[in-house]
Amino acid sequence: MNRRDFIKGFTIGSLGVLIIPEMLTNLIVRAHANPLLILDPEQENARINVVGIGAIGARIIRPLTNNQLHLHCFEVFFDPKTQIQPDLASVFEAARASDLLFLVSALDTFNSVAIKEALGTAAREAGALVVSIIHSPDGSRRQDWNCTTAYNCWLNVSDACLVDNTASIGAGAFTKGFPGEFSARHLVSAITRLTTVRGMICVDFADIKSILGADRYACLGIGVAGGANKGHFAAENALARVREQGADLLKASGFLALIEGSTLITMQDFEEASCSIHGACNDDVNIICGLIIDETLGANVRVTIIATEPVEHPM
Structure with a gap:
């Protein structure tokens, strides 16, 4: 057969x-x-x-x-x-x-x-x-x-998607298993919540499709930070994980980002994370950012980034 x-x-x-x-x-x-x-x-x-x-x-x-x-x-x-x-x-x-x-x-x-x-x-x-x-x-x-x-889109996930186990802060049951397995599980959860949860800055299904819907290879990065400038450092940690996997952010066709924090998160935290993402890529790239409250994160900010690149069909 x-x-x-x-x-x-x-x-x-x-x-x-x-x-x-x-x-x-x-x-x-x-x-x-x-x-x-x-x-x-x-x-x-x-x-x-x-x-x-x-x-x-x-x-x-x-x-x-x-x-x-x-x-x-x-x-x-x-x-x-x-x-x-x-x-x-x-x-x-x-x-x-x-x-x-x-x-x-x-x-x-x-x-x-x-x-x-x-x-x-x-x-x-x-x-x-x-x-x-x-x-x-x-x-x-x-x-x-x-x-x-x-x-439409495929990703390889591994331990390289995380800076370290601190990326699982606030994840609850998602932390079971190895870091690479957490990354795969977190990816499903993040996209699902972006699509279905009414956040402070919402993303709809059409936004998801605009990034993932047209034969794309993607890389996942997850970063967490606390303290001063935590939005910036969380985003930079996530971007570093994407680069670690060999992705050229200047050649990326799109970015889908989920920024999360408790009710302690501020718009300054969001702006810091968003500016870090925009600063890592070309001006004409499609970037979609959502902001969702997760009280289990406490004083931390978590940024999840999915960077995509087009893929040619095999002959």
């Missing part, structure tokens, strides 16, 4: 015909539907789903199921001990119905790669914004099958 036949088998729904039988035998699917946080009754929130694929991908997203995010979570992983027939059809139905779909994996098995691409292809053909998050412990750029057609 070649890759296209595999994807076709998923996307047309012939789940028991074209898929390698042993792949279904040991596959486990777990669905976690969280309550929807509809803060504005007059505004319909985007339908957001996240799928953790493979043992590591499932482990990364699991803490998200215990948080009150406007988010539905699915775990798809392999267990040689199970003989239960998985409900893959429900995962693909949710993927196609998504406005925004996150696919999280470490690409640890061939099966994980194939399922991830099949989900991405199905969702993108249905009009969803598909973000691929690849956990790459060594920080290298890894891309499954060099296939850009299945995803």
Whole structure:
């Protein structure tokens, strides 16, 4: 079976015909539907789903199921001990119905790669914004099958996304696991909250799509700072993490930034962070910044930056 036949088998729904039988035998699917946080009754929130694929991908997203995010979570992983027939059809139905779909994996098995691409292809053909998050412990750029057609945007996340563990301040359950796993989880949470939480400076789904929606490779940076000029230093820490991964900020096509603090945060903190971001790139770059209150941060400011660059389709 070649890759296209595999994807076709998923996307047309012939789940028991074209898929390698042993792949279904040991596959486990777990669905976690969280309550929807509809803060504005007059505004319909985007339908957001996240799928953790493979043992590591499932482990990364699991803490998200215990948080009150406007988010539905699915775990798809392999267990040689199970003989239960998985409900893959429900995962693909949710993927196609998504406005925004996150696919999280470490690409640890061939099966994980194939399922991830099949989900991405199905969702993108249905009009969803598909973000691929690849956990790459060594920080290298890894891309499954060099296939850009299945995803609008993809990122490699690793320990390099954090300055140190202080970036997890205020994250609560998100801190479980290794720093790179926290980074992947925090990325899902940050974009989801930007889209669904009414913040002091709001970002809507159209803003998210303008940065992530057109075949982009992206780098993630997370920075935290306290004390004097904390907005500036938090942003500089996040920018340093992006540069550490080899990104040329002057060639970036867009920046999506989430600036967070408790009710102690001031507009000066926001302006410092925003000015640092604007000063690191060209004048004509599309920059979207949101500001959200997170009381668990105390006197600290946390800045999350996603810098994107265009990617050419493979021949």
